[in-house]
Amino acid sequence: MLLTFDHVTKRFPSGVEALKDANFAVADGEFVSLVGPSGCGKSTALRLIAGLTAPNTGAVKWAGTPPTLGFVFQDAALMPWATVEKNVRLPLELQRMEEAKIRDRVGEALNLVGLEAFARSYPRELSGGMRMRASIARALAADPKVLLMDEPFAALDELTRERLNDELRALWAGKNLTIVFVTHSIYESVYLSSRILVMSPRPGRVVADIAMDDPRARDPEFRATQIYGERCREVRAALKMREDT
Amino acid sequence: MRDRILAYGLPIFVAVAVVGFWEWAVGAFEVSPFVLPTPSAIATAVVTEWSSLAASAWVTIRITIVAFVLALVFGVAWAVIFAQSRTIERALFPYAVTLQVTPVVAIAPLILIWVGLDNAERAVLILATIVAFFPILANTTLGLRSADRGLHELFDLYGASRLQRLTRLQFPAALPYILAGMKISGGLALIGTVVAEFAAGSGTSTGLAWVIYESGFNLRIAKAFAALALLSAIGIAIYAALSLLERQLLKRWHESATSVE
The missing domain is CATH 1.20.5 (Single alpha-helices involved in coiled-coils or other helix-helix interfaces)
Structure with a gap:
């Protein structure tokens, strides 16, 4: 296993428990979705993986040295004063990479999300979907092994969200990338993931671990299939079960 | 159109x-022209008294600009120190407020004594700086803290240094706030210069405020009005220049600088 949550408990200074005794593991190359109700500690789990915060008890363990990470934040989190290109360059500049290499990487990342033509635009000149693409390009520019995504498409309209879902799945299929994807959308998780971890309301724990067929074989038609519907029902049942208890 | x-x-x-x-x-x-001169008499005074008025205006402009620049430098520097630590801010902010709320007229005699009675211009400069300093400090402190939380975490994730975070995240995020503070401080620097000159400038000072004072004594009311008109013009020019600077710096990315069309 690439990443293991070993009896992780996280309490905020306010005393609220975000995660309680959370146990799960992520294997190399998986597309894992964390699904759960609002405030169930899914975002906290991502922050723990990224090392942005530390657990109170338990441990977040990597197999070997921690890999390069990319993080896509909920509301794109772009610097409004900088062009798309400068935003994408940021992680590389902070790591003091050499200029020629930065230019290559940034060009490649913008190409990957289809934003080459908007390199010199400012975030406020872009649509919500394009801003999210820029944010994804920024995360990819550092060439991460693991991509952490915190409800990246939650604020987008349905059509844009579906298009970006397809793009993301294609991206994952084309690279040797492990993705941990936080969402509260059952449909999105079923459409994208190779495995779904269902979390309980706060304090969050993993209450169901649902393995899926290989997402590489899927296409947009998958949303119309019977198996898709069954999977959605399964995830919903796991979410509901916790609400009732 | x-x-x-x-x-x-x-x-x-x-x-x-x-x-x-x-x-x-x-x-x-x-x-009576000693109570209220006509606009044409004031305009005439501006022309006939131009050499003395211009010399005084230059003194006022010079002190105002230097006070403004000092306020900007000290205000931003102090705010940067505040941004490094909440503890420092908690310890020092009340004193910044105290400095702000103490009437400048009341501390003018003290400052004058400290810098020496024959250094009136330096006293005026210090007083104007004190008056102009606070809006820069308060706005910059707020601005340095206004950066998006996600961006802060991004800087954490890629191991940004304190300096990188300050120059690449906090300063740009604070820029609209700093510019708003500068617009207020620009006007206050001029007001501070004038008030300080009234309070501390007796004898050696030669700015526009003193022209107004002196002309009043000599019953040259038209000249006093001419000096007043110049002060207004200077104030308007400062505000216009800072507004232009604000628009130029923010026009591509900040909502406040986007034209409503």
Whole structure:
């Protein structure tokens, strides 16, 4: 296993428990979705993986040295004063990479999300979907092994969200990338993931671990299939079960 | 287009109407020129007294600009220190407020004694800086803290240094706030210069405030009004320059600088 949550408990200074005794593991190359109700500690789990915060008890363990990470934040989190290109360059500049290499990487990342033509635009000149693409390009520019995504498409309209879902799945299929994807959308998780971890309301724990067929074989038609519907029902049942208890 | 004509035309129309009425009323009601000179007499005074007025205006402008720059430097520097630690901010902010709320007229005599009675200009400079300093400090402190939380975490994730975070995240995020503070401080620097000169400038000072004082004593009321008109012009010029700077720096990315169309 690439990443293991070993009896992780996280309490905020306010005393609220975000995660309680959370146990799960992520294997190399998986597309894992964390699904759960609002405030169930899914975002906290991502922050723990990224090392942005530390657990109170338990441990977040990597197999070997921690890999390069990319993080896509909920509301794109772009610097409004900088062009798309400068935003994408940021992680590389902070790591003091050499200029020629930065230019290559940034060009490649913008190409990957289809934003080459908007390199010199400012975030406020872009649509919500394009801003999210820029944010994804920024995360990819550092060439991460693991991509952490915190409800990246939650604020987008349905059509844009579906298009970006397809793009993301294609991206994952084309690279040797492990993705941990936080969402509260059952449909999105079923459409994208190779495995779904269902979390309980706060304090969050993993209450169901649902393995899926290989997402590489899927296409947009998958949303119309019977198996898709069954999977959605399964995830919903796991979410509901916790609400009732 | 119509909006532009109205935006510039209406204030000009008001000015012409008021000045015209003033000119007429002074004559019609036989107001003494020692109480209220006519606009034309003031304009004449600006021309005939130009060499003395311009010299005084230059003193006022110089002190105002230096005080403004000092306020900007100290305000931003102090805010940067605050941004490094909440503890420092908690310890020092009350004193910044104290400095701000203490009337400048009241501390003027003290400052004058400290810098020496023959150094009135330096006293005026210090007082004007104190007056102009606070809006920069308060706005910059707020601005440095206004950066998006996600961006802060991004900087954490890629191991940004304190300096990188300050220059690449906190300063740009604070820029609109700093510029807003500068617009307030620019006006305050001028007010501070004038008030400080009234309070501390007796004898050696030669700025516009002193011209007003002196002309009043000598019953050269038209000259006093001419100096007043120049002070207004300086204030307007400072505000216009800082507004232009703000628009230029923010126009591509900040909502406040986007034209409403």
